[in-house]
Amino acid sequence: MMRTYKFRIYPSKRLQETIEEHLNICRYLYNYLLEQKTKNPKLNKGDTQKLITEHKKENPELKKVHSKVLQIINNKLWGSLKALGKLKQNGHKVGRLRFKSSKNHYKTIEYNQSGFKVDYKTKRLKLSKIGEIHIKLHRKIKGVIKGIIIKKEPTGKWFAFFQVEEEPKPLPKTNKVVGIDLGIDGYAIDSEGNKFENPKFIAKTLGKIKKVQKNLSKKVRGSNNYKKTKLKLIKVYDKLNNQKNDFLHKLSRYYINNYDKIVIEDLNIKSMIENKKGQKTLNRHILDGSWKKFINLLLYKAEGADREVILINPAYTSKKCSNCGCVVDSLKLSNRLFFCPNCGWNIDRDYNASLNILKSGLGESVVPAEGRPLLRVIPYIKVISGQVSPMSQEAPSVREG
Ligand SMILES: [Zn+2]
Incomplete structure (x- = not known):
C-alpha cells in the first residue's frame, strides 16, 4: 500500500x-x-x-x-x-x-x-x-x-x-455502520444523530480573502505592490487549506475508527445535478472542495484498514421520508425540518437524509430511532482537538426536531 x-x-x-x-x-x-x-x-x-x-x-x-x-x-x-x-x-x-x-x-x-x-x-x-x-x-x-x-x-x-x-493495518471490527449527509447548515450530520458544526474559520478566513482580493484589484498588475498583495492572498488561502485539512483529517479519522461501513453521497453525481442550477458562491465552492477532500480522505484511510466506504447516488436522499419512503416535493431549502404529510414523520432534514443515505448504501431498510431523535451538536473545535467519541446513551446535549 x-x-x-x-x-x-x-x-x-x-x-x-x-x-x-x-x-x-x-x-x-x-x-x-x-x-x-x-x-x-x-x-x-x-x-x-x-x-x-x-x-x-x-x-x-x-x-x-x-x-x-x-x-x-x-x-x-x-x-x-x-x-x-x-x-x-x-x-x-x-x-x-x-x-x-x-x-x-x-x-x-x-x-x-x-x-x-x-x-x-x-x-x-x-x-x-x-x-x-x-x-x-x-x-x-x-x-x-x-x-x-x-x-x-x-x-x-x-x-x-x-x-x-506500508503494510496494511486492519482496525478491529466495530459492527457499526453509519450514513453521512454533507450539508450546509452543519458540516456533516450522520445517522447516529451527530451533527458536526461547520468549521467557523472558513467563514472567518473567507472574509479575509475577500478583503485581500479587493485590495489586489486596486493594484497595478506586475507592480511590486501587486506582487506583495498577491503573495498575501496566497498565504491566506494556504492558511485556510491547512485549517481545513486538519479538520477533515480528524473528522475522517473519527468515522474510520468507529464504523465498519460508511455510506456517503457520490458528490460527482451530486455536483452534476447542481451545476445545472447556476453559479456557485465562493463559500459554496470551498465547501464543495472540502467535501470532495473529505470523501477522498475516507477512501484513503479505509484502504488496508478493513473499512468500507460506500458511495451512493444522491437522488432523493433529501426528499424522501426515511420512515415511510414517500417522496415529499414541497420541501423548501429554508425548511430545516422534514415533515412527511403521508406518515406525519417530523425530523431534522439532514438527519432524515443521512438515514436515507444509510438505507440506500446497505440496500435494506433502516428503522430510525423511535419518536423524535436526539441530535447532538459537535463544535468543530472538539473535532480538531480529537475529543469526539461515538454517541452513548446519555450523551446528547441538544434536543432538536
Ligand atoms: Zn413518511
Missing part, C-alpha cells in the same frame, strides 16, 4: 539555488527529449532513455543532477505522451505536447529508489548532488520510503513528499 507523507523542509539560501539550478537542468532535459521525439516520432521510451546518456557527453551540465532523477524525466515525458494519446483516443481535441518554456511549468524534482537518505537523529534529508536539508519530521514513517519529491509551493515554502510503502 502506497502512502504519501508531506514534510516541510528548510533548504538554506545556497541549497535553494542548487535546487533551482537542478530544476532548470531537468526542464532543459525534458524539452530536449521532447524535441528529439518530435523530430523523430519513431523513437520509443528506451531510445529516449539512451539519449540521456549520450547527451551527457555533449552537455556535462547534466552530470550535476543525480542520474536516477534524470531517468525519471524520461518516465514523466512518456507518461504525458500516453495520457495525451488516451485523450485523443477518447475523441478529445488535443494538440501536441508542449515544451516547458517557463520555470513555472517545471516545479518538482523526483528521487526514486536511490539518491536520498533520511537521518532521524540530525533531522536531515540527504539528497545526492544537492546536499543536506533540515527537515521537520512531524510524524513517524512506518514503512519503506520508495521515493521523494521536492517542491516549492507558491507561498515560498519548500516541501518533501515521501512515497512510502
Whole structure:
C-alpha cells in the first residue's frame, strides 16, 4: 500500500539555488527529449532513455543532477505522451505536447529508489548532488520510503513528499455502520444523530480573502505592490487549506475508527445535478472542495484498514421520508425540518437524509430511532482537538426536531 507523507523542509539560501539550478537542468532535459521525439516520432521510451546518456557527453551540465532523477524525466515525458494519446483516443481535441518554456511549468524534482537518505537523529534529508536539508519530521514513517519529491509551493515554502510503502493495518471490527449527509447548515450530520458544526474559520478566513482580493484589484498588475498583495492572498488561502485539512483529517479519522461501513453521497453525481442550477458562491465552492477532500480522505484511510466506504447516488436522499419512503416535493431549502404529510414523520432534514443515505448504501431498510431523535451538536473545535467519541446513551446535549 502506497502512502504519501508531506514534510516541510528548510533548504538554506545556497541549497535553494542548487535546487533551482537542478530544476532548470531537468526542464532543459525534458524539452530536449521532447524535441528529439518530435523530430523523430519513431523513437520509443528506451531510445529516449539512451539519449540521456549520450547527451551527457555533449552537455556535462547534466552530470550535476543525480542520474536516477534524470531517468525519471524520461518516465514523466512518456507518461504525458500516453495520457495525451488516451485523450485523443477518447475523441478529445488535443494538440501536441508542449515544451516547458517557463520555470513555472517545471516545479518538482523526483528521487526514486536511490539518491536520498533520511537521518532521524540530525533531522536531515540527504539528497545526492544537492546536499543536506533540515527537515521537520512531524510524524513517524512506518514503512519503506520508495521515493521523494521536492517542491516549492507558491507561498515560498519548500516541501518533501515521501512515497512510502506500508503494510496494511486492519482496525478491529466495530459492527457499526453509519450514513453521512454533507450539508450546509452543519458540516456533516450522520445517522447516529451527530451533527458536526461547520468549521467557523472558513467563514472567518473567507472574509479575509475577500478583503485581500479587493485590495489586489486596486493594484497595478506586475507592480511590486501587486506582487506583495498577491503573495498575501496566497498565504491566506494556504492558511485556510491547512485549517481545513486538519479538520477533515480528524473528522475522517473519527468515522474510520468507529464504523465498519460508511455510506456517503457520490458528490460527482451530486455536483452534476447542481451545476445545472447556476453559479456557485465562493463559500459554496470551498465547501464543495472540502467535501470532495473529505470523501477522498475516507477512501484513503479505509484502504488496508478493513473499512468500507460506500458511495451512493444522491437522488432523493433529501426528499424522501426515511420512515415511510414517500417522496415529499414541497420541501423548501429554508425548511430545516422534514415533515412527511403521508406518515406525519417530523425530523431534522439532514438527519432524515443521512438515514436515507444509510438505507440506500446497505440496500435494506433502516428503522430510525423511535419518536423524535436526539441530535447532538459537535463544535468543530472538539473535532480538531480529537475529543469526539461515538454517541452513548446519555450523551446528547441538544434536543432538536
Ligand atoms: Zn413518511
